[in-house]
Amino acid sequence: MDITKMFLETEKPLDNLVTDGGFCKIFRTIGCVGDSLASGEFETIDAEGKKSYHDLFEYSWGQYIARACGSKVYNFSRGGMTAKEYMESFAQAKDFWNPEKKAQAYIVALGVNDILNRNMELGTLDDIKEDYRDNAPTFAGYYGAIIQRYKEIEPDAKFFLMTMPKKGKEERDAKCDKHAALLYQMAELFSNTYILDLMKYAPLYDESFVENFFLNGHMNPCGYILTAQMTMSYIDYIIRHNMKDFAEVGLIGTPFKNIKPQ
Numbered sequence: 001m002d003i004t005k006m007f008l009e010t011e012k013p014l015d016n017l018v019t020d021g022g023f024c025k026i027f028r029t030i031g032c033v034g035d036s037l038a039s040g041e042f043e044t045i046d047a048e049g050k051k052s053y054h055d056l057f058e059y060s061w062g063q064y065i066a067r068a069c070g071s072k073v074y075n076f077s078r079g080g081m082t083a084k085e086y087m088e089s090f091a092q093a094k095d096f097w098n099p100e101k102k103a104q105a106y107i108v109a110l111g112v113n114d115i116l117n118r119n120m121e122l123g124t125l126d127d128i129k130e131d132y133r134d135n136a137p138t139f140a141g142y143y144g145a146i147i148q149r150y151k152e153i154e155p156d157a158k159f160f161l162m163t164m165p166k167k168g169k170e171e172r173d174a175k176c177d178k179h180a181a182l183l184y185q186m187a188e189l190f191s192n193t194y195i196l197d198l199m200k201y202a203p204l205y206d207e208s209f210v211e212n213f214f215l216n217g218h219m220n221p222c223g224y225i226l227t228a229q230m231t232m233s234y235i236d237y238i239i240r241h242n243m244k245d246f247a248e249v250g251l252i253g254t255p256f257k258n259i260k261p262q
Helices: 003-007 022-026 061-069 083-093 112-117 139-153 170-189 205-212 221-239
Strands: 030-036 041-045 051-055 073-075 106-109 159-160 193-196
Touching: 022 061, 022 221, 030 061, 061 073, 061 221, 083 139, 106 139, 112 139, 112 170, 139 170, 159 170, 159 221, 170 193, 193 221, 205 221
Parallel strands: 030 073, 030 106, 106 159, 159 193
Antiparallel strands: 041 051
16 A cells, blocks of 8 residues: 555645545544535425525535544534624524533534625634634624634634635625635634635536536535535545644543643
8 A cells, every 4th residue: 555645745635535534534523613505404495486495404514424424513503694693692592602512623614694695894814803702793703703712612623614615606706715815814823723625626616516416596415415525525635634733633622632741
């Protein structure tokens, strides 16, 4: 076996699609913070043309990851969720800050409802203060607060911030570019934080993609499976290309520390 092939510098994040979790399996607990796409939401239309929305969490990409990896995955999500609502009321109401629900890794997939659907002010890193309670009321401030709050709960957790895939629509994709740029800045600001850049590396969510992987305005089961595979593959790629960063993942959430003598 030639293990050097696992570390090729020329490899791109989604060149090797894993279906069994790959090294994503090192995380025994994962929290998925997100909106409808993190909730396995299906959109149906009745005979009068009225739309209905149904969060079926067992179909969420997070639960597909759970079944592939054998890990405990929390759906810290709901259809229509925004970073603002998450911080102001939703997470508290749902007991998501409970230390008993702390995770070794958090995947944060928010922005569609904030930036694309509600035109919330994006903000900058200046909106993120030392105390998250002082953060500015912008997307950056609320999103940063989510990371800060979970870092309080589990200081050693790894964070994976997900960008929004492109659809080939200029105005929309321009907003996605700005959202992605902000997340990259956050990955520099916060320790143990990485980017899942679906905007850059995922397939274009064009008409052909939607025909195969969507049911009306949200994904179908195959779409959620594909998203799970892309997410696991991307995390597997990040781990393989940053092995030292993840050597102590097994100690996250335990009383044990690996403190080497100076």
